[in-house]
Structure formats: C-alpha cells, structure tokens
Amino acid sequence: MDQKNIRNFSIIAHIDHGKSTLADRILEMTDTxxxxxxxxxxxxxxxxxxxxxxxxxxxxxxxxxHAKDGQDYLFHxxxxxxxxxxxxxxxxxxxxxxxxxxxxxxxQGVQAQTLANVYLALDNDLEILPVLNKIDLPSAQPDVVKxxxxxxxxxxxxxxxxxxxxxxxxxxxxxxxxxxxxxxPKGNRNKPLQALVFDSLYDPYRGVIAFVSIxxxxxxxxxxIRFMATGAEYEVTEVGVRxxxxxxxxxxxxxxxxWISAAIKNIEDVRVGDxxxxxxxxxxQPLEGYKEMQPMVYAGLYPVDNARYExxxxxxxxxxxxxxxxxxxxxxxQALGFGFRCGFLGLLHMDVIEERLEREYNLNLIxxxxxxxxxxxxxxxxxEDVDNPAALPPAQNIDHIEEPYVRAEIMVPKEYVGAIxxxxxxxxxxxxxxQVLDDVRMNLVYEMPLxxxxxxxxDKMKSSTKGYASFDxxxxxxxxxxxxxMDILLNGQVIDALSIIVHKDFAYNxxxxxxxxxxxxxxxxxxxxxxxxxxxxxxxxxxNIKALRKNVLAxxxxxxxxxxxxxxxxxxEGKKRMKMVGSVEIPQEAxxxxxxxx
Ligand code: GDP
Ligand code: MG
Numbered sequence: 001m002d003q004k005n006i007r008n009f010s011i012i013a014h015i016d017h018g019k020s021t022l023a024d025r026i027l028e029m030t031d032t033x034x035x036x037x038x039x040x041x042x043x044x045x046x047x048x049x050x051x052x053x054x055x056x057x058x059x060x061x062x063x064x065x066h067a068k069d070g071q072d073y074l075f076h077x078x079x080x081x082x083x084x085x086x087x088x089x090x091x092x093x094x095x096x097x098x099x100x101x102x103x104x105x106x107x108q109g110v111q112a113q114t115l116a117n118v119y120l121a122l123d124n125d126l127e128i129l130p131v132l133n134k135i136d137l138p139s140a141q142p143d144v145v146k147x148x149x150x151x152x153x154x155x156x157x158x159x160x161x162x163x164x165x166x167x168x169x170x171x172x173x174x175x176x177x178x179x180x181x182x183x184x185p186k187g188n189r190n191k192p193l194q195a196l197v198f199d200s201l202y203d204p205y206r207g208v209i210a211f212v213s214i215x216x217x218x219x220x221x222x223x224x225i226r227f228m229a230t231g232a233e234y235e236v237t238e239v240g241v242r243x244x245x246x247x248x249x250x251x252x253x254x255x256x257x258x259w260i261s262a263a264i265k266n267i268e269d270v271r272v273g274d275x276x277x278x279x280x281x282x283x284x285q286p287l288e289g290y291k292e293m294q295p296m297v298y299a300g301l302y303p304v305d306n307a308r309y310e311x312x313x314x315x316x317x318x319x320x321x322x323x324x325x326x327x328x329x330x331x332x333x334q335a336l337g338f339g340f341r342c343g344f345l346g347l348l349h350m351d352v353i354e355e356r357l358e359r360e361y362n363l364n365l366i367x368x369x370x371x372x373x374x375x376x377x378x379x380x381x382x383x384e385d386v387d388n389p390a391a392l393p394p395a396q397n398i399d400h401i402e403e404p405y406v407r408a409e410i411m412v413p414k415e416y417v418g419a420i421x422x423x424x425x426x427x428x429x430x431x432x433x434x435q436v437l438d439d440v441r442m443n444l445v446y447e448m449p450l451x452x453x454x455x456x457x458x459d460k461m462k463s464s465t466k467g468y469a470s471f472d473x474x475x476x477x478x479x480x481x482x483x484x485x486m487d488i489l490l491n492g493q494v495i496d497a498l499s500i501i502v503h504k505d506f507a508y509n510x511x512x513x514x515x516x517x518x519x520x521x522x523x524x525x526x527x528x529x530x531x532x533x534x535x536x537x538x539x540x541x542x543x544n545i546k547a548l549r550k551n552v553l554a555x556x557x558x559x560x561x562x563x564x565x566x567x568x569x570x571x572x573e574g575k576k577r578m579k580m581v582g583s584v585e586i587p588q589e590a591x592x593x594x595x596x597x598x
Pocket of ligand 2: 019020021054055080081082
C-alpha cells in the first residue's frame, strides 16, 4: 500500500472511557475480525485482562479501511491501558504512531489520566483527534465536555465526533476523520532500515519476537539485522503483522507496524526502545528510544518451593521482554531463602506481574510487603539507597532518612473537596494549590509521601468520593522524614520479610494494627505463637495466636463426605502459598498485611 494511505494511531483515554470498546467497533466495521470470532474488548487478549476488565498490555493490529473517497487505507491501531501504573505502555505505543484518538466519556468529562495521556501524546508530537464517547447515556453532556476539552487541553473540538462505541453510532465518522486529520508516516523506504522496537515477547518455539514500527527502510525474510544498542546480529526468519491474528508477510515497509522473528534465543539481545537496522547497510544513528522508567515500588518475590529459584529467574527474564518496566536482582531473606528484589511501577503492576508469573510460568510465589526507595544518611557521612526495610542499617548508624514525595493532582467534584483534603492530611500530605476547573469540579494539588500513595490511597479516594475523583501523580523530590524500622517477631524470632519502615508518629498504631492483622491471618498451629512488633529491640505491641485445639475434620465426623473433601481442598488451596519460617507457617496474605491496615 502507498505510504500516504497509511495511518498509525493509538487510542488513548482515562480508564473505562471506552478505548477497548471503540477498538472493537473499528475491528468489526472494517471486517478485520469475523463476526463469529468477535467478543467484547477483543484486544484484551490476556486472561488476566478479561477477568479484571482492564487493559494491561498495549496491542497493535493492522486493518484495511475502505474510505468514502474510494481508496483503501492501511491502519495500524494500538489500544493502550489507562491505569497510571501502565503509563509506560502508553508512552511506548505513542512513539510507534503519528496520531492519537483521544476518547473522552461524555458523561464523566476530562479526568486525570485524560490529561496525563494527552501530555504524553503532545510530547511525541502526535496529532490528536478528540472523540466524545457514551453519548447514549442519559447523563451525557457532549457540549459541556467539549468546552472542557477546549479549556483544559486547548484542543479544538468544533468538529469532534460524538459517538457511542457501545452501539457503534457515528464510529464510521471516526474512521473518516482518522483518514482526513491524522498524518501518514513520514519515513523514507529507500533509506537504511530503522525499526523501533516498542514491545517484545518470548515464544518457546521461535525465540524472542520483536514488535516494531518501521520508521525508515524495509525488512524481509533472509535479511541480516543488527540491534543497534546491543550489537547483536541475526538473520530474519519471518516478518508479519497482527490482524489481531498473527499473519506472515513478504516484507515490512516504512510505516508498517508489525513483528520480526529471527530465532533469537538470547533474551538480553533484545531491548525495548532499541533500533533494528541492517547489518550490511546500517543506519548512521539509532532512533530516539524511550526514557527508562524508574520503578516506584520494590518487593521481594520468592518461590514457595526453594528448588524453583532458577525457574523464577528464567521466568522474570522472559517476562521482562514483554514488560520492559520490570526490574529485578537477586536477594536473600533469612525467612524466605533465595529470591529476587523486584521493582514495579505501582501496586497494580506488582499484582499483575506476580499473577502472570504464577499463571504463565506455573510458579508459586510469596511476595513481601512493598517498599519505596529511602535515602539513608549514615553518621559516617555516606548516603545509601534502601529499597528493603530489612536492609536498613542499625539506628545508631543513621543520621537521618529521606523518603520520596510525589506531586499528586486530584480532580474532584466540589462537594467532595473536604473529604479529599481530610484524606490527604491523614496521609501526611501537604497542601500546595487548588484550581477551579469548571462549575462543578476542582483540581487539588498536594505533595505527599509516595509510600502513603501506593498503598490504599486510590481505594480510599474512590470510596470517599463515590468514585468521582481521579488522580495522577509524579515524583517530585526526596524529603527528610522521621522514619523508623519496625520489626515483627513471631515466636520470639524476627521475620526479616515482615519488617516495614514507618513514620514515628504512626508507629504505635501501625504496630498494633499489624499484630492484630497477623493474628487473623496466620493459621493456628499446635502451639501458642506470640506476635510482637518492635522498634530497635523495644516491643511496642503484642498479641498471641492461640494453639490449635482440635482437628478441623472432627467437625464433619460421620457426616457429609463431600463437605469433608471441600474442606481438605480448601486447606490444600491455602497451603499453596504458605511458607514455613522456622516453626511457623506463614500465608502470603500476612506479608501483605501492611497494605490493609488503618
Ligand atoms: P477502556 O478502559 O477505556 O478500554 O474502556 P472499555 O472499552 O473497557 O469500556 C469500559 C466500560 O464502558 C465497559 O463496560 C463498556 O461496555 C462501557 N462502554 C464503552 N463505550 C460505551 C458507550 O458508548 N456507551 C455506554 N453506555 N457504555 C460504553
Ligand atoms: Mg481497555
């Protein structure tokens, strides 16, 4: 297809505004997916995405649109996630595109991630096409929301399309606008190959598959390619696109978004953000890659069965191909043995990685409580980054500690401003600013400790505003805080994986809450187990887990065999994620107790 008839675009929006549903309609209306294969949010192909109803991974598809001007156009559409933890997926998608379709829910208006994603698109010099969705809803106010987009974002909305992605109403106009308003790729197919690697995955049969956007040149089977950052060279075995089924093509040309397979067995050779060129006719320079993402949250991941340490290592390396923001390095814990300290972009990201490791690599894992990176100033004048509470130096060696703060922007209807201010105060937030957005909404700006944000801030914010608030945050600076390490002792023994770093003013409460929570979560055993919280060797809270009295099965004596079976199964299920530490069996939930306190 002629390059001027190619359109590469992402669909961006705040979570739940209808990106994936719009992608469904586009695939349907262009007959890309056959009717009998169609299902809702078809691009959310991971089980995990379907179960949770959210998009986690970017997903690129090629389709042909027969436009009203009689010509065929080749579209490469990238559906993106909306959650703040997956912004990295969005930024990578955008670098592979020339335009973006911005979807805004006409009932909800501009939300925090609407703005965040627009800024990303503008950073990438993309043309933005605003679309108002959900106009079928009685509460939709397309005109009000258009005004909001013009005021808050500065995009002209005079001919923004009003659609219902659900029913398909006016989606044909979106397709026409894409042709008219979004630019064709600018590259030159006669120049040396420059292909941007924006994603990758490990296939057990074919090795690493690189997903690429061809910015210049062409590539086909048999070509010898070079990864410019790593210098690795391979011979191409296959190239193709996704429709969303994988389709093999003769050749990928400038403007195409597709995949390259080259029997790549060495995972380290492929890096997201790298440029692929040809070995015998290399480009002078690589393309501008991506900013490395700095993880916000760190936690230990340990196999329940120590013998599977190597499997976990292998799985992490493979998963990193498909999730470039994941970071990991080996770590040992007295309580849990050998594992990895992993860096994540947020708690949802951590949760998703853990679940993907368990499902896709068949591992049983224990995750320790998440932590941010603290800067520890020692009395000897040195400074150290600490991402694991257990690794905090002894108190007498510490001069002071700094913790990361973020700038949080919260958009909220006026009547909930008080509730949000209360919440931010409780989370040690410092008020910075407040702006009036429109007749009904305000934007609140706070500086807050990252450690308070990553835990349950989001849930608390949603529940105290009936779901009407949205927020975005970014790192602002390190600030000195009065922090201490709190140890947890089970049966008199410090469990390093349960240590946390807390603000001194909250220590007593947290210690109490933590011991009570652990008492609930750790199953009774044959003997009584004291649970203690201590700071610098001084116990600040304590409780006991009573000894087990009778066999649980005794209750079902003589009776219902199926009930007995169920009980056994339930116990077995619970066992899967338990770790024997000394003489005490600790379930996974106990390590996460810190997340569900207060
Ligand atoms: P995403 O998070 O932006 O990908 O949003 P989804 O496409 O997953 O949609 C979120 C929810 O909004 C789903 O329950 C959709 O069925 C619903 N939805 C999407 N578009 C429309 C629409 O035009 N009208 C209505 N009423 N609901 C919609
Ligand atoms: Mg989605």
